[in-house]
Amino acid sequence: PGKQSVDVLIIGAGPAGCVAAAYLLEQGITVKILEKSQFPRFSIGESLLPQTMEILQQTNLLQPVIEAGFQYKNGAIFRWQDEQVEFDFREKFSPGWGITYQVQRDKFDSILASQVESKGAEVIYQATVKHIDYIDGGVRVAWYDGDGNVHSETTQFILDASGFGRVLPKLLKIEEPSSLPFRQSLFTHVIDQIPLTRFDRNKIIITVHPLDTQTWMWLIPFADGSSSLGAVATPEFYQQFAGLSPDQMLERICHADSYLSNLLKGARNKYSVRQIGGYSSSVQSYYGDRYALLGNAGEFLDPVFSSGVTIAFKSAQLACDVLTRQFSGEPACWQQQFVEPLLGGIDTFRAFVDAWYAGTLLPILCYPNKDPDVTAMISSVLAGYAWDTRNPVVQDARKFLRLISGLCQ
Ligand code: FAD
Known part of the structure; x- marks a missing residue:
């Protein structure tokens, strides 16, 4: 990439921003993160899914997370009145991790941020991004420090990982209402x-x-x-x-x-x-001229299946893969290699969320005589493997849930 002050500028040092930084640093791409708050800071979103472990491992961020001694997690319990069902994520259709952690996010996010700093990312705290301009061959980003002084940075590419801050969707006026109602x-x-x-x-x-x-x-x-x-x-x-x-x-x-x-x-x-x-949100486009949206800055569905951090990580993984190809002059297609695969998994979770609030999912989850193979397929999605297209549930979640719903009456 060109002669801007940094190859990629990331807005936000939450899970999406830090995992993106870790991927890019491994490829020799220079990264700076501008983070509005001072860490450690509180964040909601504390129950991880096992799929996140694979991404932490790929980015060499897993070991410090293991060493932090967070609460081990191997499944989920759903209850309604006297009915209770337990899903053990180790018993699932997709290969890979079946366990993960329940984390206090102030500590978890600080660990990820200090790891990417030690790998070479510059992280500037109390740096609030307010404005962007396109300039010759790059983008200029204006940000305010904690004393209200204005600074600017030039970059080849922006990854917006600003979570509910939704910096680029607001600046570029590409916010779109979610398909889900206000909760x-x-x-x-x-x-x-x-x-x-x-x-x-x-x-x-x-x-x-x-x-x-x-x-x-x-x-x-x-x-x-x-x-x-x-x-x-x-x-x-x-x-x-x-x-x-x-x-x-x-x-x-x-x-x-x-x-x-x-x-x-x-x-x-x-x-x-x-x-x-009013946290559910969407956007008209997940990428555009010299930018892509990660994690909650793109889309947030609903907390019921604890999918937020998993989606944030997956969006970072997919986007960094495309960006690395683009920077090395290989063919890169944001729509086919980022948006479509990302939405595949998000839509699987969306089908589960819609069925949850329609009242059709809980009877399926609680149905006592489910085929163990079906239970394992559902368990995979609940464990975050919503991108494993070998899983018949992932291939067409709505159709699958409709069919199973009929059998679980
Ligand atoms: P964030 O973690 O929000 O990080 C964004 C960062 O950007 C922040 O540090 C912020 O300070 C910074 N920022 C914002 N604006 C600016 C700006 N202008 N300039 C610079 N920096 C900026 N997810 C789960 O996985 N498990 C759960 O159990 C879970 N429970 C939830 C419960 C509720 C009620 C809600 C609402 C959400 C829950 N989530 C859960 C979702 C989870 O909180 C998010 O999906 C996740 O934190 C998204 O990560 P992110 O990196 O996209 O954004």
Whole structure:
């Protein structure tokens, strides 16, 4: 690549930005990351899927993650009233990792960022990207430091990994509403005090609200005796709690389910409940003149299957592959080699999310006499292998779910 100050400029040092930096550095491409916040910083999105382990391994980021001692994770539990089903991700159709971690993101993201710094990426913190201009043979990016001073950087190519900041979709006016409706989440961390005999800390637990199947709660145990606790619901559902504080609302919602209430009876919030809403989003195009969008800066579906970090990693892997070819003068097609494969996996998750809220997925998940091969195929998708086109579920997820739904009545 040309004579700009850096080959590739990455906006955001979250999972997508750091994994992209690691891929490019391995190819000898120079990288600078501009990150708005000062790390460590809080982020939601704590339950990883096993597919992420493969990408951490490919980018030589896995060892420090293993050494950090995060909570081991081998599956997911789904509950609705007295029904419960457990998926063990080690029993799945696709080859590859069947385990992963549940991570406090302040620590996890800091590990990835310091690893890519040590591999040669310059990471500038408290650097907020505000503007871009196309210049001869490159792009100029204007950013503000923590004191409000303006700086600029020139680059061959921008990877926007700014998450919900969605810097380029906003600047280039290519945001598009999601196909999913507005939902809102309340969450906190709790010192959970759950006796080890009563709960498998190696699994995320997703509980459907007993009175409203559109509302669900997550419990994600960490290694230090705390857990992430949250709820997702529509604004209409929250209206019944008008006048209550977010702490009171989350407590009411979680304690409506007797199993969860029992688990949480000794729990104490580590901080006041936070909220995020309207997070589902999409874009008109995932790439354009000298840019591509990674992770949440492109599309975010819904948290129910913990697919966010997996999609962020996969988008970085695919985009860096195309970019490396482009920089080395080989044929590179962003539509065929980045967008189409990426959307293949996202659409598999989208089919699962749509079926979840349509109420057709839970009966399939909970159906007791499922063929073990079908269970393994579903388990693969839940473990993040949504790009394994050998899996009949991935080949046409909607059709597969429709067929299985008929058999699970
Ligand atoms: P981020 O992790 O958001 O990183 C983006 C970075 O860009 C941030 O550090 C930000 O400071 C920086 N930035 C923003 N604007 C600018 C700017 N102007 N200039 C410079 N830097 C900027 N995913 C899972 O995998 N598992 C889960 O269990 C899970 N649970 C979730 C629960 C909820 C309620 C929600 C809403 C999401 C959940 N997710 C989960 C999704 C997950 O949070 C995201 O998909 C994931 O963090 C995306 O990574 P990213 O790298 O794209 O963006």
